[in-house]
Amino acid sequence: MALENVREWLYGCTRCGTCKSFSNIFEPGCPAGERYKLESYYASGKQLIARALAEGKLSLSDDEMRERIYACTGCLVCQQICGVFHHEHIFDIVQSVRTEAISNGFFHPAYAMIYYGLRSEDNVFRKPRNERGEWARDLDVKKATRQKVDVLYHAGCLFSYEQELWHVPRNIVSILQNAGVDVGIMGEEEACCGGKAYEIGYSGEFAKYARHTVENASALGIKTIVLSCSDGYSTMKNLYPKINIVPQFEVLHSIEFIYQLIQTGQIKLKREVPLKVTYHDPCHLGRHLDPGLYDPPREILKSIPGIELIEMERNREKSWCCGAGSGVKQANPELSLWAANERLQEAQATGASALVTACGWCERNFLDAVREYSVNLKIYDIADLVRLAISP
């Protein structure tokens, strides 16, 4: 989105400061603002920057200004708390400045991997396209490009290339097959959903991948796509329609699908998993949706014998962001890890021995923070625990 397209929303912020913290629990909400304690990092400061740019009082060549704009995880805490008329467009404003920066030749070096990776290999890690299906190499799973399937599992760039996270897509495929679902994958023929490109301001690349995903699924006759990547899920569900590309298939996150299969009795959780856990709501499954997927993960966890679920103080709509979103992990890894560690400390304070989530980007960032800060906490995807509970 160009800055010109958001002009009408640039004058709504009253700088009241309400969006800085979750009002009724008096806990911080904005990771960027909380880390640097400067107005320019909060939503109010970012909107003021966009306004000054639109009025020609600031220039895109200002490095410090661009740094503020890239220090936004897109967690949408500000959008949720703010009550003024433009409140649902705060991240659109941030995204528009990022788009404007790229259009004017201000290329963030940290995003080179994403940009050139997409252009040459259709993934955000610049890894070989023909290695995209490696995570499933030894699995007996249908290829949706060769055989008709009821459900297409879209692994996404992160789960396809981060070997430490392969347990998630592998567990999901196994859970779905176990439940009798006719599931297939695209393997090396899968491409990025385009979500990361959108968030960092590459609007053209985003549109290209949105079109590709929808046309490809239509050509294959796909009726349902399941994702365990919360970014990819939110991209297909929320962002494609923003540019008038409406998927002709049902988009489900794996927690929605697993919850449905538990309710229909196709998944039976019989084995005891003795664990005290707390659940981290990924922003893309919460504030990015209306309504957020807050109950299904909790219901799944409560259905697993032996699991004790303890809530963190900031939960559901008031969840603290993991810090990895919207390109912050690439552009500002220090902020990203700091935000994750804040969450790990909050999780530990509950007395839980494990933090469970349902997003690969959250898991990646938490695993990195556990190592960086030597935190004694196990990190699981919810699929790991479901798989343990159904294993013979």
Ligand code: SF4
């Ligand atoms: S974004 Fe909304 S809540 Fe935040 S300072 Fe501006 S008006 Fe207040």
Ligand code: SF4
């Ligand atoms: S989206 Fe999140 S990180 Fe960005 S300004 Fe709003 S609260 Fe802060």
